[in-house]
Amino acid sequence: MGTFKIEGGHQLKGSIQPQGAKNEALQILCAVLLTPEKVTINNIPDIIDVNKLITLLGNLGVKVEKLSEGTYSFQADQVDLNYLESAAFKEEGRGLRGSIMIVGPLLARFGKGYIPKPGGDKIGRRRLDTHFEGFINLGAKFRYNREDYFYGVEADQLIGTDMLLDEASVTGTANIVMAAVLAQGTTTIYNAACEPYLQQLCKMLNRMGAKISGVGSNLLTIEGVDSLGGTEHTMLPDMIEIGSWIGLAAMTKSELTIKNVSWDDLGQIPNVFRKLGITVEKQGDDIHIPAHTDGYEIQNYIDGSILTIADAPWPGFTPDLLSIVLVVATQARGEVLVHQKMFESRLFFVDKLIDMGAKIILCDPHRATVIGHDFKSQLKATTMVSPDIRAGISLLIAALSAKGTSTIHNIEQIDRGYQKIVERLKAIGAKIERLEGN
Numbered sequence: 001m002g003t004f005k006i007e008g009g010h011q012l013k014g015s016i017q018p019q020g021a022k023n024e025a026l027q028i029l030c031a032v033l034l035t036p037e038k039v040t041i042n043n044i045p046d047i048i049d050v051n052k053l054i055t056l057l058g059n060l061g062v063k064v065e066k067l068s069e070g071t072y073s074f075q076a077d078q079v080d081l082n083y084l085e086s087a088a089f090k091e092e093g094r095g096l097r098g099s100i101m102i103v104g105p106l107l108a109r110f111g112k113g114y115i116p117k118p119g120g121d122k123i124g125r126r127r128l129d130t131h132f133e134g135f136i137n138l139g140a141k142f143r144y145n146r147e148d149y150f151y152g153v154e155a156d157q158l159i160g161t162d163m164l165l166d167e168a169s170v171t172g173t174a175n176i177v178m179a180a181v182l183a184q185g186t187t188t189i190y191n192a193a194c195e196p197y198l199q200q201l202c203k204m205l206n207r208m209g210a211k212i213s214g215v216g217s218n219l220l221t222i223e224g225v226d227s228l229g230g231t232e233h234t235m236l237p238d239m240i241e242i243g244s245w246i247g248l249a250a251m252t253k254s255e256l257t258i259k260n261v262s263w264d265d266l267g268q269i270p271n272v273f274r275k276l277g278i279t280v281e282k283q284g285d286d287i288h289i290p291a292h293t294d295g296y297e298i299q300n301y302i303d304g305s306i307l308t309i310a311d312a313p314w315p316g317f318t319p320d321l322l323s324i325v326l327v328v329a330t331q332a333r334g335e336v337l338v339h340q341k342m343f344e345s346r347l348f349f350v351d352k353l354i355d356m357g358a359k360i361i362l363c364d365p366h367r368a369t370v371i372g373h374d375f376k377s378q379l380k381a382t383t384m385v386s387p388d389i390r391a392g393i394s395l396l397i398a399a400l401s402a403k404g405t406s407t408i409h410n411i412e413q414i415d416r417g418y419q420k421i422v423e424r425l426k427a428i429g430a431k432i433e434r435l436e437g438n
């Protein structure tokens with residue numbers, strides 16, 4: 001279990017370049033299985049989850065070549081389907097959430113796709129029904145082995161159909177789209193997820209020869225084609241990282257510039273932080289956060305009632321930033337209700353913030369009320385364990401703003417989504433060390 005040691009209470013300064021998007025990378029990497037031709041991908045983040053998926057693709061027989069930092073080529077012209085039956089696959093497949101998205105491409109191109117129950121954050125129930133109902137709608141036979149949590153779908157030929165998803169699942173939509181592009185006939189997917197990473201996937205598939213329309217909406221129409229070809233693709237900057245750095249700047253009263261953020265793809269994110277009273281300035285395609293020397297004040301609703309910040313499927317606010325919103329609110333002037341609707345176990349980390357001196361009432365597993373300190377009382381340093389990726393970065397931000405030296409264990413949870421975090425934070429003045437040998 002790795003550990004960070006953090007000396008808090010220092011102002012940071014400078015600029016930071018967001019990494020390529022983790023959750024886009026997981027979709028895009030799975031899509032290379034759809035063609036025997038070469039696919040070149042740029043801006044791939046060097047993080048645990050993505051590297052695990054690249055290793056898994058390599059073990060499946062995909063030729064992987066690192067061309068330069070963040071750029072790889074992939075060629076799936078000799079896929080070894082026997083690997084899917086191996087014990088090694090059962091181990092590797094469950095190592096991350098994103099591996100679930102190899103199923104759609106494998107089913108579409110080779111007639112079968114298997115996966116052990118995938119990993120990812122332990123943040124409540126994370127069902128896969130939407131994925132498999134989609135494949136069944138396309139004509140696949142489904143089986144599930146309860147003993148070893150192993151899922152499988154098989155079909156000689158997928159047939160296009162109309163479907164209404166039971167929920168706008170992000171990885172579910174990506175998986176079904178990747179199956180439908182090679183189905184016979186036309187598929188419509190209503191209540192599709194439509195976040196920017198999914199749009200990126202659809203645009204990439206169209207460049208490979210797929211016929212997807214409605215991209216960016218919740219109704220996708222996919223005319224099946226016989227085969228797809230190679231392409232080149234560049235990942236967007238990671239919007240969850242961008243939100244994390246906005247929160248970091250505010251909490252540490254630092255002036256920070258977040259470079260090349262792709263503003264048009266940030267949706268609600270800048271405005272949600274503005275509602276917390278944070279000045280988020282657009283400078284070209286950068287975000288500039290001035291030092292909030294006098295703190296920041298949470299806005300009430302027009303009628304004077306307390307603000308709620310809640311998640312919703314895109315174009316709503318992403319659930320992955322609510323932990324960061326919550327930690328930022330602990331030092332604001334005013335109150336806010338944070339409502340995590342999607343996941344059941346993502347707010348329990350507030351206990352640690354309460355230990356540090358934050359004023360939070362956990363109303364139930366989904367809702368927490370935060371009463372900000374307005375910097376009149378600094379958080380106190382402590383020792384903590386990162387329970388999941390976003391709670392982990394939130395605790396790290398809390399530690400950087402706190403008085404004294406904090407320790408965070410289980411930092412693999414942070415490393416799975418944040419590239420070279422120690423080096424990048426040190427470059428803007430943070431006092432953070434990775435303790436080896438823990």
Ligand SMILES: CC(=O)N[C@H]1[C@@H](OP(=O)(O)OP(=O)(O)OC[C@H]2O[C@@H](n3ccc(=O)[nH]c3=O)[C@H](O)[C@@H]2O)O[C@H](CO)[C@@H](O)[C@@H]1O
Pocket residue numbers: 023024026097098125126127167168169170171172313318319320341342343
């Ligand atoms: C690898 C990856 O890309 N992971 C992201 C992906 O996970 P993932 O694709 O696994 O998440 P889903 O979109 O399937 O759903 C997440 C949770 O929200 C619930 N749900 C979903 C849709 C909906 O309309 N209503 C609803 O309540 C689901 O039941 C589930 O509990 O999307 C999530 C939601 O943005 C993000 O938190 C994850 O970081």
Ligand SMILES: C=C(OP(=O)(O)O)C(=O)O
Pocket residue numbers: 022023049096097098119120121320389390417
């Ligand atoms: C929940 C997340 O990731 P995963 O779906 O990989 O667990 C996340 O990125 O916040």
